Amino acid sequence: MGDPEDRDALEAEILAGMASELDEGEEVVTDDDVEDDEETSSVDDLGLPMPVLAVTDALELLTRGELSVVGRLWASTNNAMLCLATLPGAGGGGGPLEAACIYKPVMGERPLGDFPDATLSRREVAAFAVSRASGWDIVPPTVLREGPFGEGMVQLWIRADPEVDPVRMVVDEDPCLRPIAVFDAAVNNTDRKAGHLIPVPGGHVYGVDHGVTFSPVPKLRTVLWGWRGQRFGHEEVDVLRSLRLGLDGPLGDELRRLLDPIEVAATCRRIDRLLSTGSFPQPDPRRPALPWPPV
DSSP: OOSHHHHHHHHHHHHHHHHHOOOTTSEEEEHHHHHTTTOOEEGGGGTOOOOOOOHHHHHHHHHHSEEEEEEEETTOTTOOEEEEEEETTOSGGGOOEEEEEEEEEGGGOOOBTTBOTTOHHHHHHHHHHHHHHHTSOOSOOEEEEEETTEEEEEEEOOOOOTTOOHHHHHHTTOGGGHHHHHHHHHHTOSOBOGGGEEEOTTSOEEEOOOSSOOOSSOOOOBSOOTTTTOBOOHHHHHHHHHHHHHHTTHHHHHHHTTSOHHHHHHHHHHHHHHHHHTBOOOOOTTSOOSOSSOO
């Protein structure tokens, strides 16, 4: 997307998408809202604790903490719920450790024609496993567990930096997004929207919503095409090599507990191809290159 005309076209398409769908993380329907004809509330206005936690502490909280449903994210197609996770005695001074989180129960997943039913939550957890193995910490801490509505994915809520515009980051090809573009190519992300990028203070950028990843069919759909065809940097190659090695070991074992073995084998082949070419992939002219809407 280095050409100014390409960048202008991408920005226009992203902005058009913003008019048709808001980021599902922005507004939530609570019990009080239901009584008022389901008017929505901003998540930030709810006053929920959103601490910055070490990954191990976050995973402990998400795995063992009690989940209390606060409300449903109104734009979610898979009945994602905003929850409060509480773990007694794990906070400072012996008090409870609490944090906002997202819970996506398997029973709420919308059937898709190109992904097996009841697998989206497991794909979210698998994406976290790859992210953690990469060392880039792209995906917030995520676990698979029982919740108020059965098994589902639970992910730590990340408060975005309101001063940073992810659409502008995409259009400007911000280098902070390069690792996410590599990660998406590795996990075959079919839905990388600008609204799924969560910049936080300090410059780090998280990525969320990875329920449609790891398809054995190559169909990368992303707004992060700015580096297409460019050579990987040394760190990017090292991370891909590390992931490929891990797929023959503990990472592969972890993914096989979450995904079909065919999907894990396809991930191995996909990373092999990325290492063989040594460069960011190009869009497939036979398939849509951008998700819709792109925000």
